[in-house]
Amino acid sequence: MGDRIIGAFTEQEEIDRTDIKSAVILLSGGMDSTTLLYKARDEGIHCHAIGFDYGQKHLKEVAAAQEIAGRLDVGYKLINLTSLHDSFLMHAASSQTNPDIDVPHGHYADDNMKVTVVPNRNMIMLSIAAAYAITIGADAVGYAAHAGDHAVYPDCRPVFIWGMSIALEHCHFSPGITLYTPFRDIGKHDIAVKGQELQVPWELTWSCYEGSDVHCGSCGTCVERKEAFHLSGIPDKTPYELIL
Amino acid sequence: MGDRIIGAFTEQEEIDRTDIKSAVILLSGGMDSTTLLYKARDEGIHCHAIGFDYGQKHLKEVAAAQEIAGRLDVGYKLINLTSLHDSFLMHAASSQTNPDIDVPHGHYADDNMKVTVVPNRNMIMLSIAAAYAITIGADAVGYAAHAGDHAVYPDCRPVFIWGMSIALEHCHFSPGITLYTPFRDIGKHDIAVKGQELQVPWELTWSCYEGSDVHCGSCGTCVERKEAFHLSGIPDKTPYELIL
DSSP states (O other): OOOHHHHHHHHHHHHHOSSSOOOEEEEEEOOOOOOOHHHHHHHTTTTEEEOOOOOTTTTTHHHHHHHHHHHHHHOEEEEEEHHHHTTGGSSOOOOOTTTTOOOBSOOOHHHHHHHOTTTTTHHHHHHHHHHHHHHHHHOOEOOOOGGGGGTTTTGGGGHHHHHHHHHHHHHSSSTHHHHHTTTSSSSSHHHHHHHHHTTGGGGGGGOOOSOOBBBBBHHHHHHHHHHHHHHHHHOOOBBBSSOO | OHHHHHHHHSSHHHHHOOOOOOOEOOOOHHHHHHHHHHHHHHOOOEEEEEEEESSSTTTHHHHHHHHHHHHHTOOOOEOHHHHHHHHHHHSSOOOOTTTOOOOOOOOOGGGGGGGGGTOOOOOOOHHHHHHHHHTOOOEEOOOOGGGGTTTTTOOOOOHHHHHHHHHHTTTTSTTTOOOOOOOTTTTTHHHHHHHHHHTTOGGOOOOSSSSSSSSSBBBBHHHHHHHHHHHOOOOOOOOBSSSS
């Protein structure tokens, strides 16, 4: 049992399966997931987008995702998980779902950014995306976890992706669901370069955790967004509330 | 990375961690999950029960679970996932969520029982249970997957449990969430023996997929229930609609 799967994981060409025909992509409306959607389409994968309302403060991302999916004529499925928010996420130690915890500002890799983690969010979203994939006959789910996430987000790390790959591959009748995570070993600025090549409409993407009218410019994701554009040499045309 | 985890999995004493202090138990209200709850409590684990309304035909199980949790004075959290049903599960190829597909009758290991599978149901439930566990400070989630499930349910097989164990252990900051599945290698009749020892109130448990007033006696789970009592020599006092 183990050997085959472990072998599959350590062989890069195995995990980066090129035989994916259709995929459900977690589309948050940020730079990373939008680039993932553009990349998957560029590879000839038939894409479906999925998003979630879990009572996050930055619900504005959903409107961004819908507009991006519409631009590509990709179906967008919005899943209402507000019951999870009301049931317990509003009491979680997360700035994104607990109204009593402020969104932290500063560098995205700082220790205080850990409060932005929503408990097991990615597994919940991937599990529902996989159920949706099975229902509509898609053979993969994809999310845009990248190397820059590793400092703060446990559910973006390679070991988490590895476990999820095994579980998803075996969660249903053979051949199961493939986990598509082509960005897991690269940084956000590399994603920006890739997105620029693919003509991602950056102006439609939304990163800010505050979810106000414009990007705040100083929360972790805004700082990360700025840095990604800067490091990749791509002009950052985002209107920021606070120009740092 | 891999060695440690694979080692942990193959070493039985590692996966059956005895240092679980508190756990969120998936409690469907059937024989298996009820016995799991009784077993966990018997081992001194502080238990929280969780259940799900995903629009299943056998929603009656929720009332059974609530009564069982109440009997033990264990908190029961009901998660409303009817939005998933309305969004896509009602169109899935599952007799339990699609109103156009009849619940099959016959032996639980028959091939036609595969239509009772709800796409990726266990991963969805475990992922939400883990989020709840993180929120309340519990260190494990448990579900009653057993060897008899393997014939039909992909998301009860050891390889699925293995992948989920890895993902859950790493889904959050260390030490993550432990997956508690003590029944994965034993049959339902063994669970019945265990439950009898623990004085599980069988009369409160609900197995039937039809969800009518009394157990139908001929759907897969009713047949399995009967067989478990029969094989373990425990009197089956369940009122069945159809005595086969």
